[in-house]
Amino acid sequence: MDIKESDESVGQIRLSRQEREAARRWAEDNNWAARGEYKKDSGYMDCVKDILEDPVFQSMDNYFQHGNTTCKEHCIRVSYMSYRMCRRYGWDYRQAARAALLHDLFLYDWHTHAKETGEYFHGFTHPRTAMRNAEIYFQVTEMEKNMILRHMWPLTPIPPKYKEGYTIIYADKFCGLVEVGARMKDWFLYNLHPAWNRKS
Numbered sequence: 001m002d003i004k005e006s007d008e009s010v011g012q013i014r015l016s017r018q019e020r021e022a023a024r025r026w027a028e029d030n031n032w033a034a035r036g037e038y039k040k041d042s043g044y045m046d047c048v049k050d051i052l053e054d055p056v057f058q059s060m061d062n063y064f065q066h067g068n069t070t071c072k073e074h075c076i077r078v079s080y081m082s083y084r085m086c087r088r089y090g091w092d093y094r095q096a097a098r099a100a101l102l103h104d105l106f107l108y109d110w111h112t113h114a115k116e117t118g119e120y121f122h123g124f125t126h127p128r129t130a131m132r133n134a135e136i137y138f139q140v141t142e143m144e145k146n147m148i149l150r151h152m153w154p155l156t157p158i159p160p161k162y163k164e165g166y167t168i169i170y171a172d173k174f175c176g177l178v179e180v181g182a183r184m185k186d187w188f189l190y191n192l193h194p195a196w197n198r199k200s
Helices: 017-028 042-052 055-062 071-089 093-102 113-117 122-137 142-149 163-196
Strands: 064-066
Touching: 017 071, 017 163, 042 071, 042 093, 055 071, 064 071, 071 093, 071 163, 093 122, 093 142, 093 163, 122 142, 142 163
Parallel strands: none
Antiparallel strands: none
């Protein structure tokens, strides 16, 4: 297998307890992407502005990903987190940021897709769909294609070829868990609130 990076370099992806807590608070801010906070980072925008402004990417706002988070918002979060991690480690942050923006470019509502098409196993198949769409609508490098295609590892069996791909995997799982957790928290608070107000 042609692995560009050593396993040792992948082990470098570590966040301190304080960094994880700061990242969790950042990921729980439901309006961070909607407010366009990422636009304040000129280095990040230099990497991804063309994708962010493209109507195909903008159309991802029509599909929910996790809870109340749209695919577009989720991809921006994953992209920005991957970008920041790669910059910290001196890795290729530009390609990581771009691939992460496109990692869920499947362009359908995955909540209803199986019922409408009979195509099941979205978790296994959407990376290839996203990669094909990225090839059609954007100019993507071989490295970016690999990171998009392999972002669901270990659910899909072949890991990324590049260490930057692991930042996308980490950011995707981290943001996804926080997004689902926020939705569950909202549901519990909404459904349990009347019980708190009951008089005994």
